[in-house]
Amino acid sequence: VSLARLVEGLRAREFSSREVVSVYLERIEANADLNAYISIRAEEALAEAERTPAGPLHGVPVAVKDVIDVAGTTTTAASRILRRIPPRDATAVARLRAAGAVVLGKLNTHEFAFGATTTSPHFGPAHNPWAHDRICGGSSGGSGAAAAADLAAGTLGTDTAGSIRIPSALCGVTGLRPSIGLVPNDGVEPVSWTVDAVGPIARSAEDCSLLLEALAPEYRPDLDGGLGGLRIGLVEPLLERTQPEVGALARSALDELRTLGARVESAVVPHIDAAGTILQAVMLPEAAQAHLPRLRTRLADYGQDVRTRLLAGLLLPATAHVTGTRGREWFSSELEAAFEPFDLLVHPAMPVVAPPIGEDTVEVGGERLLFRLALIPYNSPWALAGLPVASVPCGFVDGMPAGLALVGRRFDEATVLRAAHAYQRATDWHERRPTTAGTPLPTW
Amino acid sequence: MGTPTESSSEELLRRLAARQGVEPTDDDLAAVRAFLEILLPALVELAERLAEAQT
Numbered sequence: 001v002s003l004a005r006l007v008e009g010l011r012a013r014e015f016s017s018r019e020v021v022s023v024y025l026e027r028i029e030a031n032a033d034l035n036a037y038i039s040i041r042a043e044e045a046l047a048e049a050e051r052t053p054a055g056p057l058h059g060v061p062v063a064v065k066d067v068i069d070v071a072g073t074t075t076t077a078a079s080r081i082l083r084r085i086p087p088r089d090a091t092a093v094a095r096l097r098a099a100g101a102v103v104l105g106k107l108n109t110h111e112f113a114f115g116a117t118t119t120s121p122h123f124g125p126a127h128n129p130w131a132h133d134r135i136c137g138g139s140s141g142g143s144g145a146a147a148a149a150d151l152a153a154g155t156l157g158t159d160t161a162g163s164i165r166i167p168s169a170l171c172g173v174t175g176l177r178p179s180i181g182l183v184p185n186d187g188v189e190p191v192s193w194t195v196d197a198v199g200p201i202a203r204s205a206e207d208c209s210l211l212l213e214a215l216a217p218e219y220r221p222d223l224d225g226g227l228g229g230l231r232i233g234l235v236e237p238l239l240e241r242t243q244p245e246v247g248a249l250a251r252s253a254l255d256e257l258r259t260l261g262a263r264v265e266s267a268v269v270p271h272i273d274a275a276g277t278i279l280q281a282v283m284l285p286e287a288a289q290a291h292l293p294r295l296r297t298r299l300a301d302y303g304q305d306v307r308t309r310l311l312a313g314l315l316l317p318a319t320a321h322v323t324g325t326r327g328r329e330w331f332s333s334e335l336e337a338a339f340e341p342f343d344l345l346v347h348p349a350m351p352v353v354a355p356p357i358g359e360d361t362v363e364v365g366g367e368r369l370l371f372r373l374a375l376i377p378y379n380s381p382w383a384l385a386g387l388p389v390a391s392v393p394c395g396f397v398d399g400m401p402a403g404l405a406l407v408g409r410r411f412d413e414a415t416v417l418r419a420a421h422a423y424q425r426a427t428d429w430h431e432r433r434p435t436t437a438g439t440p441l442p443t444w
Numbered sequence: 445m446g447t448p449t450e451s452s453s454e455e456l457l458r459r460l461a462a463r464q465g466v467e468p469t470d471d472d473l474a475a476v477r478a479f480l481e482i483l484l485p486a487l488v489e490l491a492e493r494l495a496e497a498q499t
Contacts, residue, residue, distance in 0.1 A: 271493070274490055274493065277483070277486040277487060277489075277490050278490065280483055280486075281483075281487055281490070284483075292464070292466075295464075295466045296464075296465040296466055299466060299467065299468065299472075300469075304475070307472060307475075308472065308475040308476055308479055309479070311461065311466070311468055311472055311475075311476045312476050312479045312480055312483065314460075314461065314464060314466060315457050315460050315461060315476060315480065316480070316483070316484075316487075319491075320487055323487055323490055323491050323494065326494055327490050327494060330494060330497055
């Protein structure tokens, strides 16, 4: 059952929001071993289901990453440090609720959304629904797991350096990192306030589009425009670096895009090799600054990996952020020119499928690399330039999902989701579901 | 125990952290030093590329 189908059925009163919320709450309990949720708002959600506004998401159960404030529910950021009970919703949550959505709970994340594995030492790892011994990716790993295992009809994640796209690809669901500035970040625990973006993770591009309509009034969907005549640039260096089986899936997806009428050609993205360094130079000092009061008083309470990154940000020379900011302008300007002949850029969303929990390295291009470092080239360029990127499922390697990334021009989410939707109308990768516990969702 | 150069780098990092009111452990400093040993040369190279791009 997609979010789009739920919207239709709830609007036609084929079933009630309370019925739908009850089914999802049962599934959350039955699949507690996935550790997708940090807190569950069972009583509140059932009560709210009785009195949701008659908006476009009337009665639809959603869940949000636990760095995003929901009034009256503790925000932990999967940390030992944060226990904020916010008096008001983050704007993103307020907009979903104003559209009629019901918030089921808060989802697991990498500690303070500052990492790619969602293996918080304080709340435990989120488990990939396709193989419980594997990571979900991160930092919005709980959002990826919940969307994949039907533990919410739609979810919110945040993305600084890939945190929506990584779990979407590794969990076999659809996620959209919107343009910087499209969805307000207030009420969201920051990583890097000039790079952070809040966005949806759900089953399909159509579902993400419905969520984005509520999140961003400026967004005008154009899902049925098709791919005819669309100019798509393939970022070949990112295809060449992938695990061969993942690369083969991406090539098949490109063939499908061509069949659907797109013109796919090679795109040259200048200085793409520098994007990771630039992003680190911007992000690390901003994160350290945001955490400085806690670094002074609660340093030992951070997990080791997050503590190291925050301290690195604190101890970089002051010139690092300046170099990063100048580098960002340089890279973004050159990228804009390189983007000119295209409507979209594409590449494999990630170079590998989800590795086992506890495995720090992956093999890419014959090299053993830290998982975190292997992902940087796939995520940093577009985050730096503030562009919208969707990750859509494009197949499986040994039972584990892989994704294709579609990158758009700034504030052109409509073309990104239009292409994703056209691809998903022609394929069924996004409809595949892992085996989960509990009563399956009714067909409704 | 690290080499004398490593120990000296970590001592410098400790003093920089202390001036900002932060007190990392020896293990923290060793991890940060290893992290920065990768990032700082990349930043130097980036600064050089930016300078070239301006000329």
